[in-house]
Amino acid sequence: MRVTHLGIKHPHTFLRKALALIRKHRVAKISPILYLVNGYHYSSRSPHPQFYVVERAGSKLVCNCPGFQRYGFCTHTCAVMILESKQMTRLEKAAKESAGFG
Numbered sequence: 001m002r003v004t005h006l007g008i009k010h011p012h013t014f015l016r017k018a019l020a021l022i023r024k025h026r027v028a029k030i031s032p033i034l035y036l037v038n039g040y041h042y043s044s045r046s047p048h049p050q051f052y053v054v055e056r057a058g059s060k061l062v063c064n065c066p067g068f069q070r071y072g073f074c075t076h077t078c079a080v081m082i083l084e085s086k087q088m089t090r091l092e093k094a095a096k097e098s099a100g101f102g
């Protein structure tokens with residue numbers, strides 16, 4: 001994961017934010033290539049819910065948030081990446097146990 005050389009000062013905090021988005025169910029898959037993320041807008045004094053769209057473009061993930069425009073990476077794309085890998089693990093587990101999924 002290319003995080004440290006993209007101008008993000010605290011990659012650990014960054015990853016924790018991404019994980020928090022998943023744990024709080026703020027990442028929703030709305031199509032095979034589109035995710036809707038209920039993030040927060042930090043440029044204002046009082047953060048308010050803000051929805052961002054993460055789109056899969058080939059092997060890349062693209063987000064429409066200001067952070068992505070600036071750094072080419074953000075907590076939303078990071079959350080989707082983690083979520084996708086998590087789903088893979090869950091699917092593998094479900095396949096082994098031959099139990100219901102979800």
Ligand SMILES: [Zn+2]
Binds near residue numbers: 074075
């Ligand atoms: Zn974003």
